[in-house]
Amino acid sequence: MNTQQTACPKLYIGIDIHKRSWKVHCATDLFAGKSFSMSPDPKQLHSYVSKHFKEYEVTVAYEAGCCGYHAHRCFESYGWRSLVVNPADIHRKGKEKHSKTDKIDAQLIARELKDNRLQSIIVPDRKREELRSLFRRRNDLVKDFRRVKSY
Template sequence: MDTQITATPKLYIGIDIHKRSWKVHCATDIGMGKTFSMVPDAYQLESYVNKYYGGHHVSTVYEAGCCGYSAHRCFESYGWDSMVVNPADVFRRGKERHTKTDSIDAQLLARELKDGRLAGIEVPDPKREQLRSLFRRRNDLVKDMRQIKSYIKMQLLYYGIKVPEQYDNDHWSHGFRHWLDALDFEFQTGKESLESRMRSFRFIDREFRDVSTQLRKWTKKHYKEDYMLLRSIPGIGPIVASGILSELGDLRRFRNIKQLAGYVGLSPGIYQSGDTLKHTGMAMRAHRLVRSYFIEASWQAIRADPIMQRYYRKHQGKNVKKVIVKVARKLLSRTLAVIKTRTPYEIGVVE
């Protein structure tokens, strides 16, 4: 009796991706398949699949990490269904929580993919992904600037040099920089140490300004509509608007404010067991960089917008940190509203 194929066979591939090797597990719809190691090359994986699983409908999955999305884009170019997942979203059974190897991870990904329990993350297009890299470079420079300033002040404190009162603040004016350049030490080595740190400071400062300028120019040129909509909101400046567009992508993909707040991390954490119900503050899972920028922008919003200022004063007397998180959530809601409606925000007037 002749047999006929009535359905397309399916292949599920879980990949544990590393810099020097991939651990791959192939499972079909009727069997668990096998696990093997290979060089990190999507083309070689395609050759393997074509040789041993020709005619299969192929689905792949791997965890987001340092290797980015280049493999994902290669798999999609082969006509495969590809997914990149957040490692925290992969369900692990009891033993799998305490036993971790590359083989187990690959098998786990293939199993969860086959059972349909995985939800992929939003993979940015290359244009937005590389804009994100520029935004994160600026954030790295902010950290470097903070560090070199601390080193310089530490050296002054160590040698007992008191900073003049007019310069003793976070703003390093040109006058303060000239004062640092003019400092004298008992020995030349102390002067050389400070001059070296000042050269580092000036280099970082120049890089910071250049990167910030390029970030603003690129975002305004290539995402002008959404950029101008965001800039209409009091508290959201050019850098915050650029960060939102680079890190969060197109906000229209979020169905509602609850989904967006959960992604950013401005939703409340709740723990309930029986009759016990506790609010644990902000959710632990968050996009911490974007959340910090929204909280920072909220302080500007309550100064510039009467409506936001009235909302803040209504909660005065409570914990300041909790109140500013409420303001940040409100600011996030406005952000989503102006993008979805394509209507600039108009500053309200307190009645």
């Protein structure tokens, strides 16, 4: 009997992103997955996925935070489905509410992604993101100026 694969296997990647390192958890439809740390470089993750999960349909998710949307844009340029999620939208069960580590966060994101329970926030385009950054910088400078004047 000759069997052929009719459905494309799916890979779900949950990432806990920080400035200096990423904690990554990869899971598929068939196995719970593997967690590992890596440098914060989307290209490095792309080469890992290309090497180990060549024929998989990839979906990536990470929490919105201080690191912006550069990784999201890179993931989408690779042809992956990418979600930037609100941290409050990630459902935590019993013990998970009390124990919070980067590894657990990455596993939770991958699990929620696999169960299709995550929705992405609206990711601004580059121009809007740059305007936000400029506005925040201006507010910081105005606060510093007031503080200096009040001495």
